[in-house]
Amino acid sequence: MKRTLRTAVLTVGALIAALGLPAGAAHADTIAPRVDLRVLVVSDGGPSTAAIAAELDAAGMPYTEVDLTQAGRPVIDAGFLADTVDGRPRARFQAVVLPDDDPFPAGSAEMAALAAYERTYAVPQVDAYTYARPEAGLQYPVYGGYSGSVDGVRASVTAAGKEGPFGYLDGAVPFEDNDPTVGESYAYLSAPAAGADFTSYVDAPIPGSTNRGSLVGEYRHDGRRELVVTFVYNQHQQQFRLLARGIVEWMTGGVHLGASRNYFAVHVDDVFAADDRWNTTLNCTPGDVDCTDPNVTPDPIRMTPADVDHAVSWQDSENFTLDFAYNGASSVDHREDNGGADELADKLVADRDAFRWINHTYTHAFLGCVQDTTVVPWRCATDAAGSTQWMSRNEISDEIATNRAWGLAAGLPLDDGELVTGEHSGMKVLPQQPEDNPNLALALDDNDIAWLGSDNSREGAQRRVGPATTVPRHPMNVFYNAGRAAEQVDEYNWIYTSRAQGGSGICEDNPATTTCLAAPLDTATGYTGHIVPLETRIALGHVLANDPKPHFIHQSNLAEDRIAYPVLSGVLDGYAALFAEDTPVVNLRMKDIGVELQRRAAWRAALRDGGVTAYRVGDTVTVEAPEGVAVTATVPTGTTLAGTAFGEAYAGAVSGWTPATGTPLAFTLPASAAHD
Template identity: 85%
Template structure:
């Protein structure tokens, strides 16, 4: 038998006073101030955490209240709204709840939220809720479905494509990374008869010819809810695809922060050669840790034909690779071959097709002087026990000589960018726990502002003298492999047990996530296992609003050209998911560094409470410290000081604009209706508390892809 939840109803006069509105304004034409901040009410579950993570990554301000914490802030009328300079103020432009009603029966907090949403037309996101009439949907038992949807292929509906998810081509594939682990759970259902419900994302109901809603908008009682009936975490592809639309829906496309999909690939060691993995010795001859007396280096080097292939591939994909080059590779080649180097000739002839980065002249290790008499190597020491460092002059010569050679060859360089060989000079644990003190001096000598670093070692940017680091993702396509069989053989050695002939790293470190139950077939393992895995990892970075570049090596563009299936898989997979107005953003290194640095400065200012932004009618005002770059996403047609704001992306405009300390005033297009204060419905409806929902293990604890992801 259904129970009726009864709540205390405020009179209109009491409502106006409780929400902080000026007396006598119930029927006045008073346009409220809506602060550009989101209220996230969390139950500690993965779905609200995912939305909070999306807001944080984009730089969209939010306030989080954790319902599981004792002494938390109580949500009431005074917390939600007040009056500023005689104008009613809504302190949040949107509300995110764990479900359609996470509070106990008769909750005054839910009643306050309902009244607030009605009064200020503030939308609510139900991050993961049970399909039920209170959310506009039939119970799943009436022709719907409750259960796993691992590997399902959901679709954006026509309403979704013309609405908040218009940046997607249609398909929303659900992950199934491990068949042994549940990774998705959903309640698929149809709208209740007569409900004002629009489905935006649907999936087929198993065993039936009909589809059920996964994401939809429910309009009722003067409120709008985005009803999400599947669980997710911040890393899963299905959430990453829909995250932008969830934020755009809740903010009406007017919010601080921005999100784009980035992909950049650095190819290291161009002009040089990379030593090949030796399948018999299980090491790489020429490497300091390969001490077998039978170890003879076997170099892998691109050819002129590989350059032609790279140019053709780029043109086909509308993508530009970044070539990090070592000029000594071609100087030595010419000395050994009567002045002939067909690779260098072709690269120089096609130099304008690529971006170029100084990778030092001869790729030496620029940290401490390595003592390779032991394995693993250690830092050599002076007589007094102090560390012997590569000198300032040696480092500076490596940078300057490579630059001069590149300039003489006409390479389109940016002289303030540098990637050192092996990211050396910077600290590397455990042998070298600090930077070479001479590195910062040499960087200053050569005007280096952007220094490539290894994201697996140091994921955060930092300063090294005058330079800011740009963390780069290492791809699991090995530098010492030019052929697929070599890649698989090394992969097998690393990730199988000692009993299977492997390194035993998985036995020594159970947290390693790429462990293999058995070795991959060297003929098919690359195509069937490694390529889809690496593609999925890199695409995950692309979808996460993460501009950090990936890096591979020139050896991967030679011989079997093993990098292209992965890189092409990322770009082809992306193209199949997104519309043309949402392209991959392909930046060069210094621009990536600047983007990361702006984000860090913006995040610091937000955390310090130095940014205030609000909307009144068709005007958005942002107050920020002098010199801070402000970021926002706004509807197409928005202007700043009479000029068009931002750049077009995903059906909106977004970008950065500097603050001079005075308020920035942006004008929204006329077609965007301004919200107004309205009288809340009487009585303010409060639904029954939402039932518990199921969260499978693969959502609570992320199902990983690789050890370093």
């Protein structure tokens, strides 16, 4: 697959004319320009340009945005687009993104400057969302095409698209249809205009016809290239997420700063423990401080050896590894209560190498403030002086160290630097505990903890807690207190329906909640019919968004009805049906996710502070970044750095990180990336 950045070698006359230089300004018959690895995004406040900008942000790609709706914005002219550096002509942008094929008034000098710049430096232009018309290389839709809703349409990558920028896809590009009462996608489908040099990369069937119309295609004209996109989208829609990588690869020729991969990791909390069960009569979980009834007998949920066999078999079938966050005291207690027997622990230990393991503390104790449970909801206990009472440093350290020792004695393959506390406790929990337990950082230091799991729904950004850096985890809406589908649905109904329907009223009090129900789900069908598709779509959305953060569920979800698997398989099987084999799901352990997030934060800070310079001259890409910051780039296969192959293969290219050393990094592109 050839994905190249087209950089022109200019004649003296062309340079002088393009740059407005005086005669005699150039000193050679030909000279290769410098092309900065930066994208110009011209926006109009619409969702499509915002989506492309979000993709650049997520990948770690530098760009300059010019908002056409803002007064005082920069004027796009020849001086804005290009200049000279050390006597060499410089193109300041490797690609241009416009809201449509011509967002300026008729006769605009800015559009003329852009067109001249694109011709001079062979810089490609993306039309983020444009009407199908001859000026964009397409017939008007009234001539055998279509304009209207494409909700639920199954578009396809064409043969040219697979050979070109969308080769990482298997072929299908399904458009979402999440709500039949809401129009979610609008498009123009049309054939190339007569005589137009137009190649369609993604198309869809035209309603009422046997023909197909282009949704994404390349239009070559007047010495310029445009990627013409004729459907509207936002950054969260699956159809855009599937095509975003290809849009970026097309506009950059596969040579750019930043990288994008599709990640999925799943942490299973409370392994060896038994989770309390939701009570469908009380509408609460016995054992919680607000759920007490002397007539209710506890009925905990705990995996069995057969559940372990199923987990191993499922992993093998999906080529995927689960991370088991364990509590050793639960096995110790089980043996004490069962004459020394614990078949589950014996089975898990025997199969320990099939999984990754994370310290989840010994007893799953609450590591924050001392909880006063005499009131509902609970509050932090205070001493006579009114100061918060905290779990001590020694108590927290014992929870960490004892569980680690138990795991090592059992032969679990641990990474000593990883920790997930029970309920993410010890860290701030609003509203009761607005600050971290001050003893938590000390105990983490005592035990050399480097990576600490946190709840992404509470804290989406990484932060430091003493010596540790947090790894935010996405909670999945598969409840810890449900081992059976009917229990999950009953609790789901309680949480997300109105008080008049017998629910909690949370949605009435918080109307922004996105999972609210118009009516209760059928407990027999609601799980597979509603919850599984919704949770699958949410999790797959994270996977497609270059988001490495792990998801977490609980051991109860692998027991009894094994309700986690339909969601997990839905994500992995759905992914496999969309992507080519060279674009697999990346399944990292917790510390590696932490490193990835940490590197990204440092890289974005360097970009934001203007500390990164990157450009291409001929077949050499030069990158300068602050010493100690890891540089990330995506380049064609065969690219070398200091004579050594760079990066790891992914999606038809190579990408990766390399440390900045204080001197410029010079990447040598392969012959396959030669200029056209």
